[in-house]
Amino acid sequence: MKLITAIVKPFKVDDVKSALKEAGVVGLTVTEVKGVGRQGGHTETYRGTEYQVDLVPKVKLEVVVDDPVVDTAVDLIVAAAASGKIGDGKVWVTPVEAVVRIRTGEQGVDAI
Amino acid sequence: MKLITAIVKPFKVDDVKSALKEAGVVGLTVTEVKGVGRQGGHTETYRGTEYQVDLVPKVKLEVVVDDPVVDTAVDLIVAAAASGKIGDGKVWVTPVEAVVRIRTGEQGVDAI
Amino acid sequence: MKLITAIVKPFKVDDVKSALKEAGVVGLTVTEVKGVGRQGGHTETYRGTEYQVDLVPKVKLEVVVDDPVVDTAVDLIVAAAASGKIGDGKVWVTPVEAVVRIRTGEQGVDAI
Amino acid sequence: MRRRLITGAVVAGGLLLILGSPAGAQEYEPTTQDILDNLWVFIAGILVLFMQAGFALVEAGLTRGKNVANIMMKNLMDCMAGVLAFFLIGFTIAYGPDGNDIFGLGGWFLADQPYEGGLTLHTNFFFQVAFAATAATIVSGAMAERTKFKSYFLYSFVITALIYPMVVRWTWGGGWLGADEDGTGKVLSVPFSDFAGSTIVHSVGGWAALMGALILGPRLGKYTKDGKPRAILGHSIPLVLLGTLILFIGWFGFNPGSELAADLLVQDIAVVTLLSAAAGGLTGMATIWIRSGKPDVGMTCNGVLAGLVSITAGCGALYNWAGILVGAIGGVLVVFSVEFFEKVVKVDDPVGAISVHGVCGAWGTLAIGLFAAKDDAFLGREDAGLFYGGGFDQLVTQAVMVLAVFVFVTVTTGALFLAIKYTIGLRVTPEEELEGLDVLEHGSPGYAGDTLSGLGMDELTASMSTKELDRLVGEKAEA
Amino acid sequence: MRRRLITGAVVAGGLLLILGSPAGAQEYEPTTQDILDNLWVFIAGILVLFMQAGFALVEAGLTRGKNVANIMMKNLMDCMAGVLAFFLIGFTIAYGPDGNDIFGLGGWFLADQPYEGGLTLHTNFFFQVAFAATAATIVSGAMAERTKFKSYFLYSFVITALIYPMVVRWTWGGGWLGADEDGTGKVLSVPFSDFAGSTIVHSVGGWAALMGALILGPRLGKYTKDGKPRAILGHSIPLVLLGTLILFIGWFGFNPGSELAADLLVQDIAVVTLLSAAAGGLTGMATIWIRSGKPDVGMTCNGVLAGLVSITAGCGALYNWAGILVGAIGGVLVVFSVEFFEKVVKVDDPVGAISVHGVCGAWGTLAIGLFAAKDDAFLGREDAGLFYGGGFDQLVTQAVMVLAVFVFVTVTTGALFLAIKYTIGLRVTPEEELEGLDVLEHGSPGYAGDTLSGLGMDELTASMSTKELDRLVGEKAEA
Amino acid sequence: MRRRLITGAVVAGGLLLILGSPAGAQEYEPTTQDILDNLWVFIAGILVLFMQAGFALVEAGLTRGKNVANIMMKNLMDCMAGVLAFFLIGFTIAYGPDGNDIFGLGGWFLADQPYEGGLTLHTNFFFQVAFAATAATIVSGAMAERTKFKSYFLYSFVITALIYPMVVRWTWGGGWLGADEDGTGKVLSVPFSDFAGSTIVHSVGGWAALMGALILGPRLGKYTKDGKPRAILGHSIPLVLLGTLILFIGWFGFNPGSELAADLLVQDIAVVTLLSAAAGGLTGMATIWIRSGKPDVGMTCNGVLAGLVSITAGCGALYNWAGILVGAIGGVLVVFSVEFFEKVVKVDDPVGAISVHGVCGAWGTLAIGLFAAKDDAFLGREDAGLFYGGGFDQLVTQAVMVLAVFVFVTVTTGALFLAIKYTIGLRVTPEEELEGLDVLEHGSPGYAGDTLSGLGMDELTASMSTKELDRLVGEKAEA
Ligand SMILES: Nc1ncnc2c1ncn2[C@@H]1O[C@H](COP(=O)(O)OP(=O)(O)O)[C@@H](O)[C@H]1O
Numbered sequence A, B, C: 001m002k003l004i005t006a007i008v009k010p011f012k013v014d015d016v017k018s019a020l021k022e023a024g025v026v027g028l029t030v031t032e033v034k035g036v037g038r039q040g041g042h043t044e045t046y047r048g049t050e051y052q053v054d055l056v057p058k059v060k061l062e063v064v065v066d067d068p069v070v071d072t073a074v075d076l077i078v079a080a081a082a083s084g085k086i087g088d089g090k091v092w093v094t095p096v097e098a099v100v101r102i103r104t105g106e107q108g109v110d111a112i
Numbered sequence D, E, F: 001m002r003r004r005l006i007t008g009a010v011v012a013g014g015l016l017l018i019l020g021s022p023a024g025a026q027e028y029e030p031t032t033q034d035i036l037d038n039l040w041v042f043i044a045g046i047l048v049l050f051m052q053a054g055f056a057l058v059e060a061g062l063t064r065g066k067n068v069a070n071i072m073m074k075n076l077m078d079c080m081a082g083v084l085a086f087f088l089i090g091f092t093i094a095y096g097p098d099g100n101d102i103f104g105l106g107g108w109f110l111a112d113q114p115y116e117g118g119l120t121l122h123t124n125f126f127f128q129v130a131f132a133a134t135a136a137t138i139v140s141g142a143m144a145e146r147t148k149f150k151s152y153f154l155y156s157f158v159i160t161a162l163i164y165p166m167v168v169r170w171t172w173g174g175g176w177l178g179a180d181e182d183g184t185g186k187v188l189s190v191p192f193s194d195f196a197g198s199t200i201v202h203s204v205g206g207w208a209a210l211m212g213a214l215i216l217g218p219r220l221g222k223y224t225k226d227g228k229p230r231a232i233l234g235h236s237i238p239l240v241l242l243g244t245l246i247l248f249i250g251w252f253g254f255n256p257g258s259e260l261a262a263d264l265l266v267q268d269i270a271v272v273t274l275l276s277a278a279a280g281g282l283t284g285m286a287t288i289w290i291r292s293g294k295p296d297v298g299m300t301c302n303g304v305l306a307g308l309v310s311i312t313a314g315c316g317a318l319y320n321w322a323g324i325l326v327g328a329i330g331g332v333l334v335v336f337s338v339e340f341f342e343k344v345v346k347v348d349d350p351v352g353a354i355s356v357h358g359v360c361g362a363w364g365t366l367a368i369g370l371f372a373a374k375d376d377a378f379l380g381r382e383d384a385g386l387f388y389g390g391g392f393d394q395l396v397t398q399a400v401m402v403l404a405v406f407v408f409v410t411v412t413t414g415a416l417f418l419a420i421k422y423t424i425g426l427r428v429t430p431e432e433e434l435e436g437l438d439v440l441e442h443g444s445p446g447y448a449g450d451t452l453s454g455l456g457m458d459e460l461t462a463s464m465s466t467k468e469l470d471r472l473v474g475e476k477a478e479a
């Protein structure tokens, strides 16, 4: 199993969620985060004093999926989240050694 | 070392924390997140217009533990977080290659 | 590639960000979290009733970097985030199997 | 001295008005002083209505964010329901020309009456209904975060229609606690005094709050297995503070408006009210500071309110120094009382309503028996207080009043809450309580984040007709 | 009866004042009653200005957090710009001594006039400008979350300078909808009645809001591809509720102050206003409860406001029971109207301004034709309502008024918004809309978190001079 | 003309009252006009007290969320402490019948006095104490986010007990800056004019704020190593905007109430105040828009307040057009002044209190020397302003007043803050400043999240007695 982590633009969350759902991936966890990257920030002023807005609001999605689904899921996320504009975000995949469903104690693929 | 990530119901956080403490695991990091899964959502109305509440508030706990503790810790978390109702959450385990305690620069198991 | 996760004190975020930038690591994602650890909490009172403040505000930084950069990056983070006081936080490193830049579909190191 | 007597006269006049006057009587032409009297009492009534916002904010701030819309909605709707309940039923029970010393009847629905000077029926109603709404709304705080909306709504209708008006009947309405024609008490040796309602308004609310909180039980998690209270932090101190300041402002309608006339005593009443509030705030802060090591903000706000409630009865009878003393004692009292109810009685009152309104209301009423010096038109004499040589008579009357209202309110509201509990239910389910009342009782959260209600870009642009997209593009060109 | 007629007299008096009086006339010494009249109307004006805070809060609460500073800033600045616009231009157009039944001229900039009793020019201006600011600010809510700040600012200047004053001219200003010397209508068979401005103030705002929202188009994501509306949750119900209570309080200046004199009718007006608000709140809540299964908080607030807007025209002419009925119908109406505009017309009005102010304003104005019983000085007769045997005349006049204002406002504001759109642009770019107007239009977010603006420790200590560090250390030693 | 003179008369009358009248004098029966005078000044005082909420909100909004309870608590408690301080000491120093032109004595604790018309002692006290509380509370904003609570508390007691009252003594209290019997200045050629306290109230607060912020030093991180200021964003613009609107409303008590009588000038004062506020808001917005490219919301609010402070001195003496000009200049001034103190003087004033109250207060006071046309009872003559041919005399007097108050306040508050600093300490530790003052000074955060104070289910159900669980179950069955 793998953990797919995606950083996407906030208004893309629904699109990604629907795309994954169509591929049968229902469970996921989202977090409000802020990101820095190539997108850079912009300079604003507050009461006449300049400051950098370099942390842009993003949403992080975490999805644990079974190995065979990983590639499809990543592709779907990338397709759904892309707007072609800078700051669209990243997806990365990390290995997962064990998963448990708390309610039932089921393990592994059954737990997803 | 492993990173145990647990998504639990918000009001279970204290139970999980105490359970881990009793097992000697003190350090952990918590994040407020929202989750989608089998629990599904419910339909509510706002000013007469229906909408889906499909993101349920959850809490994510991250704990880095030494390999021998992993199984106990996971079991404890599962035991403490389970209410038997849908939406109890997941626990997953990922490998950690290095840990450093920032204050001292200690590495590995000492850093936990 | 690796994912470096750092839990640091909130007012250290800017220092860490600058330190990484100087080392050429620009992209990162930050999350507001709370932590428990050796730092412990303190007892406060609210309307005459005591309670424990055991969750201390922290910030989590996540940075995906190419393997050769990992050690430098960790060192830089540790150096920038350390104040020598208890509660300075942790850094841990986990393996990443794939990265995609959503905008372009670039993969691997190019995607960082 | 003229005006001092007017307070009593107006109440009687109100009844007269409702009783009507002989047909064919000359129409009374109001003087500018009449108009001023009415205008001032009306403005004071607006200030008292503004207190609804203060209560809503204090209660919202001292409870959790997941229930914020629910608690504020309760405050809004007990006011709206209360207005109609008091119009339809309550005002007659309180001030109806027929009926007896316990229960008024007649003069329903503000039936038009010839005007004979003093306050008009509508002025009187406006001011009184604002008070009724205050008594009702006090309760919501103590029952916060776990009471069903519809059950609370029902309760608030009954208290404004029946329970509060009966207490008013007994007192301001000329009932059994009041004075006979000869100035002695109807039943007791001397008549009661409660100028602006420490007991009549605040204690009524406070004791109803006590019964409500008792019958509901504590919020989930408020007490540990071994009965130790746990702190459940209020989610927004700014709301508490703003609410306290609004209540403070509103009180300058509540107390000085209870003069029921525009005269030069109005400002005397205002000054003693101000001093008592300040004293209560300071001693409340000092007490919690000493007891817990830090000046708790919410408790200090309770202290200010305690000072205000404590002086509400005696604001027409007490000298400034006595006002300061009474407020200061109120500020100390409220801290110990909150602790007592939380730790000993183990009633869960998230905002301290029982202590602020019930306990300090009782204290303020009794204080008249000790410190009354001026004649507030209810007392009918100067130097009625024990410390001014007035003997124990007044203190006894005040104590009887406090007790009578305590018994009456606890019994009737107790019965009411139990009746609700065993019919439509009083408390939300544990699931609802955990998830929060806002979404489950009202359909949406009190605070909704922007981000996670984010919508997909496809959807966003899909919502645009071609014409609209053209427009957007047109504008973009400009931008 | 004296006072009832004064309302008309004051309006005429205002014109007289502006026209000036023959030179050399004896200076009029104001009586205490004169002073009281002026003082009350002034205090009422303060209450009406306070409604600006209510509007700002309700609109802020019902929209998203990323636009909160922008919407509140719009409320603040339409008031500030409106004050100057009305001073420079609007007041003359509305009440100028020259000009005609459609458009006033002369008496610019509050040129000083001899005083001859009644309201002074400044009292009159103060009260009227508060009303003008109200009409203007209603619009911001319907256009929230997507309108350019500078474009809104421009609009608000024009509506307060020109559009609203013209409607006032036609009506309160003695224009074509008003009464002839003989008491019949100038143009119509009977003169209009709109005591405090259901149509003149609220519908003007509501119809302008309709045009604004129509021309702007819906917020991104408000409608799905197939035209189904989506819920975009307001970010803070506490703000909505506080705002509603402030508006409720302000209305006791709005309606009773429109008596334009201190007399004993003021409180009658207040009571019917209070009852109507309560009825609107209850039926609004009941209607949404039945339709969607839960008592929505924001919609209930809309119900209270609907009750208030509905009684604004008839508060001087309706008995209490009719006030309750009119408010109750307003409360039902607003829920269906919101649904109608959202689901059928598909106009995106995040706060319900069109329904609350436009639709209920029209309803309240028409209700006079049905229920008018008392003479509010505009009607010039008792029992003017259809149900009181007054025939259809009044209803026809009211309908003509509603229609005339609807057509005039939709055409003029429509032209205005289109003109703005095709010159400086009306709507922000989609990018800006997505990111939020606060940062992009004003430079900083409405809500800034502490944590992530955290600064590095090096920087923190670096900012301290040696002297300062010494100081800190000195204190630390003490601490 | 009668009323215009009353302002002076009342002040003198106040002293007379305190001096007492010959024993055996006939008791004066108040007229309705007397009662109206008192009532209006009392209502105005309530509006001024309401400004405490405005200050608390503006300051809370422009600072960080981790210090929100602390700053609001400071605002509450400086008011409460100030009330008692002014009652015990300050009122006598300001208005005591004994003493001299610099320092008043006698008539302690509002000792009862025979009434001889005009304002009663209590009315006077109520209005004056509200002003005293205003002067004190201005300071908290400039010292926000780093001042120890107890130290601030001590300061606020001293300023209301001693420093502010002395400035009042010199001026309104009939001291050395005022007029002789013959209408010329006691010390200067012409007497000062400061109708509602641009200098006496606002500059006193502003200069005290300056010294406080200077002696405290900037917040950690406010300046970079090389002394460049950094933006530390206010955490809640909605609070700032609501606060500004509340202050705006309160000012219609502040300025028109300073007439100290109910007459027809009250509304003239109100209108010029309104126009100046609007002008200040517009020019403040325009200035920051031009200088930084965007209309900053907080700065625009500062502009509105600058307009209000600027007209506070001259509201009785200036024509409307001059009021607009003075307010407009105030709005420009405040933006440059904020920049000057932030970038040149490098004083860290998070809310702009020094600029709004100190600088614009001085400007408003000087403006009288330029634009005074009407006699505001202080001037004693018409056309006193330079531009009205009054010569330089008035301008000189105004400048002397501004300077005298500046020197006196900076020296005394400077000494006070230094004394506090070297005894109990003025500033919290850096650790406390980083973590936030709410938890560490008061025991709990201003904003507490629900989720993470979540409790375990075991604990939750454990708190339920069997009876309670039964009850819950009973209800669930129903639900
Ligand atoms: N190396 C990284 N590690 C973790 N998160 C990253 C990294 N680089 C970028 N991100 C996240 O992805 C977001 C988008 O990245 P950015 O470089 O701005 O745009 P793009 O991916 O289109 O080139 C950032 O805001 C940040 O949250």
Ligand SMILES: Nc1ncnc2c1ncn2[C@@H]1O[C@H](COP(=O)(O)OP(=O)(O)O)[C@@H](O)[C@H]1O
Pocket (backbone or CB within 6 Å): A026, A027, A028, A029, A030, A062, A063, A064, A065, A101, A102, A103, A112, B007, B034, B035, B036, B037, B038, B039, B040, B056, B058, B085, B086, B087, B088, B089, B090
């Ligand atoms: N595949 C997944 N990846 C990441 N998080 C998941 C996944 N599935 C579920 N979750 C998280 O676990 C929570 C509970 O899952 P859910 O399916 O609703 O209940 P249960 O685990 O009891 O079957 C979800 O709200 C979500 O936060």
Ligand SMILES: Nc1ncnc2c1ncn2[C@@H]1O[C@H](COP(=O)(O)OP(=O)(O)O)[C@@H](O)[C@H]1O
Pocket (backbone or CB within 6 Å): B026, B027, B028, B029, B030, B062, B063, B064, B065, B101, B102, B103, B112, C007, C034, C035, C036, C037, C038, C039, C040, C056, C058, C085, C086, C087, C088, C089, C090
């Ligand atoms: N085992 C762990 N797993 C995950 N996070 C941890 C762990 N231990 C500590 N942390 C995080 O690091 C923070 C600092 O740890 P703490 O033990 O308090 O101080 P220190 O690292 O200086 O010894 C904690 O608040 C928590 O967020």
